[in-house]
Amino acid sequence: MTIAPRPWVDEIQAYRPGAGSGSEDGSMAANESPLGASAHLGQALADAISGLHRYPDPLAGNLRSELAVLHGVDPEQILVGNGSDELIFLLATAFLAQGGHAVCADPAYQIDAISAVSVNARVTRVPLTEWKHDLAAMARVRADIAYVVNPHNPTGTIRSRAEIQEFAARSPAALVVVDEAYIDFTDDPDAMTAIPLIEGGRIAVLRTFSKIHGLAGLRIGYLVASREVIATLRKVRAPFSVGTLAQAAALNALNDSNHRDAVREHTLRLRAELSALLASHRLHAVDSQANFVLVPVPDEAGFVAALQAHGVSVRPGSALGAPGTVRISVPTEAGLGLLADALHHLLPLNHLETSDHS
Numbered sequence: 001m002t003i004a005p006r007p008w009v010d011e012i013q014a015y016r017p018g019a020g021s022g023s024e025d026g027s028m029a030a031n032e033s034p035l036g037a038s039a040h041l042g043q044a045l046a047d048a049i050s051g052l053h054r055y056p057d058p059l060a061g062n063l064r065s066e067l068a069v070l071h072g073v074d075p076e077q078i079l080v081g082n083g084s085d086e087l088i089f090l091l092a093t094a095f096l097a098q099g100g101h102a103v104c105a106d107p108a109y110q111i112d113a114i115s116a117v118s119v120n121a122r123v124t125r126v127p128l129t130e131w132k133h134d135l136a137a138m139a140r141v142r143a144d145i146a147y148v149v150n151p152h153n154p155t156g157t158i159r160s161r162a163e164i165q166e167f168a169a170r171s172p173a174a175l176v177v178v179d180e181a182y183i184d185f186t187d188d189p190d191a192m193t194a195i196p197l198i199e200g201g202r203i204a205v206l207r208t209f210s211k212i213h214g215l216a217g218l219r220i221g222y223l224v225a226s227r228e229v230i231a232t233l234r235k236v237r238a239p240f241s242v243g244t245l246a247q248a249a250a251l252n253a254l255n256d257s258n259h260r261d262a263v264r265e266h267t268l269r270l271r272a273e274l275s276a277l278l279a280s281h282r283l284h285a286v287d288s289q290a291n292f293v294l295v296p297v298p299d300e301a302g303f304v305a306a307l308q309a310h311g312v313s314v315r316p317g318s319a320l321g322a323p324g325t326v327r328i329s330v331p332t333e334a335g336l337g338l339l340a341d342a343l344h345h346l347l348p349l350n351h352l353e354t355s356d357h358s
């Protein structure tokens, strides 16, 4: 006889990562950095190697101190995790397990919902309005945690800090978790971090080194929250979940502002070019403040397969709760060229699809 999962675990559909394309330039399915990591990463890792026979610093003290200065908070208001995904699971374990209630957008960042269901919590999904979080509707849900992903994944849309502040004031949720994985790519003046709002104790903010810092493979992110929330999460975490190399890489990344600026400049420029390229093929992407765009397409599966055949991998929207769309990560310059070639081959098909209506 094999062991049976708890019934609520049985309900979960395992996370399906985006497919690779077989080439660096053609990989546009996972919102990774097209420019890689800091040029000084190799040295930072080499310097850390001599300490690998020791357990890592459990609280990533040096990194935590630098992050505290960066965000103007106390180190005790920060918890570093094995990617922000680990922190999302810790939040669920500590605040949602056994009958808690989470509210998130529909579509949501999938890990928010998976982590909640995995601890037998209820999840209320509130449909987006014009591709944005419907904060007024979410505020009517009596939840323990409300998740606001800002900019949102998979849409790239934002809510302003004032809207989030008003939501936190109106929502009965005990904690509002604002996931700012993509905040470094915003250029809309309304897009501001919610970190200054954590003081009241109702708001917690997630950040990651996987996106602008290009460290997705090392797994490191952090939560900025009240001292009480951080102290609670420390009780349920694995003490050495963040490795020595990840801590060294993150510290290096924080100190390489040139790389960060270059990735931001590239992402904003190529995001505009990507949207323009799609528009030239009559595909109108949702206005994005992130390092990807979501675009409605006439035939999602056919579109994804056709691009894949031309060496470009994108994420099918149905895998993200947004059927009828695809999500395309901002690529390298060469990647945009690959996509342009692929779309050029697909164009007759799109042209036929749309010509009846024009």
Ligand SMILES: Cc1ncc(COP(=O)(O)O)c(C=O)c1O
Pocket: 030, 031, 082, 083, 084, 085, 086, 109, 149, 152, 153, 179, 181, 207, 208, 209, 210, 216, 219, 220, 221
């Ligand atoms: C909104 C959002 N939050 C969190 C993550 C995960 O970040 P990490 O790599 O730090 O676990 C992602 C990754 O794509 C994301 O899109």
